[in-house]
Amino acid sequence: MILADKIIENRKKNGWSQEELADKLDVSRQSVSKWEGAQAIPDMKKILQMAELFGVTTDFLLRDDIEDETMPLSNSVDYAQEDKIVRVSMEEANSFLKYNEKAATPISIGVMLCITSAVPLLILLALAQGNKPIISEHTVTMIGIIILLIMIACAVTIFIFVSAKGNSFKYLEEKDIDTEYGVSGMAKDARSRYEGTYTRSIVIGVVLCIISAAPLFLLMINNYTSTNTLALYGVATLLMMVGIGVKIIVKSAMIQNGYNKLLEEGDYTRANKRVSRWDNIYWSIATAIYLGWSFISGRWQSTWIVWPIAGVAFAAYKEIIKTIIRTKN
Numbered sequence: 001m002i003l004a005d006k007i008i009e010n011r012k013k014n015g016w017s018q019e020e021l022a023d024k025l026d027v028s029r030q031s032v033s034k035w036e037g038a039q040a041i042p043d044m045k046k047i048l049q050m051a052e053l054f055g056v057t058t059d060f061l062l063r064d065d066i067e068d069e070t071m072p073l074s075n076s077v078d079y080a081q082e083d084k085i086v087r088v089s090m091e092e093a094n095s096f097l098k099y100n101e102k103a104a105t106p107i108s109i110g111v112m113l114c115i116t117s118a119v120p121l122l123i124l125l126a127l128a129q130g131n132k133p134i135i136s137e138h139t140v141t142m143i144g145i146i147i148l149l150i151m152i153a154c155a156v157t158i159f160i161f162v163s164a165k166g167n168s169f170k171y172l173e174e175k176d177i178d179t180e181y182g183v184s185g186m187a188k189d190a191r192s193r194y195e196g197t198y199t200r201s202i203v204i205g206v207v208l209c210i211i212s213a214a215p216l217f218l219l220m221i222n223n224y225t226s227t228n229t230l231a232l233y234g235v236a237t238l239l240m241m242v243g244i245g246v247k248i249i250v251k252s253a254m255i256q257n258g259y260n261k262l263l264e265e266g267d268y269t270r271a272n273k274r275v276s277r278w279d280n281i282y283w284s285i286a287t288a289i290y291l292g293w294s295f296i297s298g299r300w301q302s303t304w305i306v307w308p309i310a311g312v313a314f315a316a317y318k319e320i321i322k323t324i325i326r327t328k329n
Helices: 003-013 018-025 029-036 044-054 058-062 090-116 119-128 137-165 183-211 214-221 228-263 270-276 279-297 306-328
Strands: 086-088 177-179
Touching: 003 029, 003 044, 003 058, 003 177, 018 029, 018 044, 044 058, 090 137, 090 183, 090 228, 119 137, 119 228, 177 183, 183 228, 214 228, 279 306
Parallel strands: 086 177
Antiparallel strands: none
């Protein structure tokens, strides 16, 4: 086992991210990344520091013929209570990345369907309020709600089918992993190549979400929202733009997160994995609030505000859960 692999193995066994190890060694994250990718070799001073941090000898780190050494674990995490570390082969890593890339498109479409599910209802209501409505507003509302439910049902079906196909890779989000030789380097190279696409996608998606309210604001400035028909079209446009923007963000984030899962970085460090187990509950509650408020009040033109509020509150929620877990540990 070469030095690069020993650094990766011992860093993960101690539950540290590259950033955390870099802070302990007083170097940049890029330096640690280069060491782990076998692109550079740390100087002797850093070797000595790592030996002390990992609780191993310098011989173990420097000699490729020494494959194993008993190492005490960091006191910051009680690993006696943690699940056994799962080893990921190169073949399995490649299979996961292929699945993740394919799954990103249908999942993002499902999210978009949920966000835009009220658009047909709003458009039908606008048409019913025209000068010569063909169908009564009550009938139009019923048709719109049926379409809304069908769209949500399609989204849920997509989530279930895609999730079922990826069940075999679920452990990457929940358990501590250890990758075989070459997997980390492969994942880093692939992530580096995707970085430009990821950044552009996030920018486009965020910009679409920000400017989505522009048509509605223009109508308000010109006092056109007093006409319910134009207001309904404005809200429908807003939801469509938000839906498209979020679809772009979700797809690119899923692909990016696939690399982070293999590297145990970003939202998938060992500490964050313990927090993310509660994320599904959070977003399920947010969805229930949105749908419940919308159906009870019938104010689809304003209930969309639940999503940006939930997004902003999500950061606070993550910190609260992290604090609770740290206190418990």
